[in-house]
Amino acid sequence: MARNTYYRSPHWRALKKATHERDGWRCIVPGCQTPTHRLTCDHIKRRPNVDHPTAYDVLSNTRTLCGNHDVRVKELSSGKRRQGGRLIVMGAREDGTPLDPNHPWHRPST
Numbered sequence: 001m002a003r004n005t006y007y008r009s010p011h012w013r014a015l016k017k018a019t020h021e022r023d024g025w026r027c028i029v030p031g032c033q034t035p036t037h038r039l040t041c042d043h044i045k046r047r048p049n050v051d052h053p054t055a056y057d058v059l060s061n062t063r064t065l066c067g068n069h070d071v072r073v074k075e076l077s078s079g080k081r082r083q084g085g086r087l088i089v090m091g092a093r094e095d096g097t098p099l100d101p102n103h104p105w106h107r108p109s110t
């Protein structure tokens with residue numbers, strides 16, 4: 001399948017840059033420490049596979065992800081995202097506490 005030419009357009013390049021600038025050139029997943037040279041610009045809602053800019057190609061529908069997180073929630077051909085689109089930081093520190101700041105272990109006990 002030929003790659004969509006939209007991703008070579010000035011419109012996409014400008015949107016990608018604006019997305020990364022808004023997100024501080026970091027993956028938006030809380031706690032993610034992936035180096036910033038592996039950033040991608042992800043559409044939150046899938047854009048139609050056309051070569052021209054669409055209503056989905058706007059800053060409110062994009063986010064900065066690292067390569068690892070982008071792959072983890074990559075859309076399948078069905079349009080569904082892997083892992084239900086859930087973005088978490090995998091792994092744990094040396095003391096065994098999860099890296100994901102939203103992990104239940106980090107919630108204050110009542």
Ligand SMILES: [Zn+2]
Pocket residue numbers: 027028029032033034065066067068069
């Ligand atoms: Zn990440």
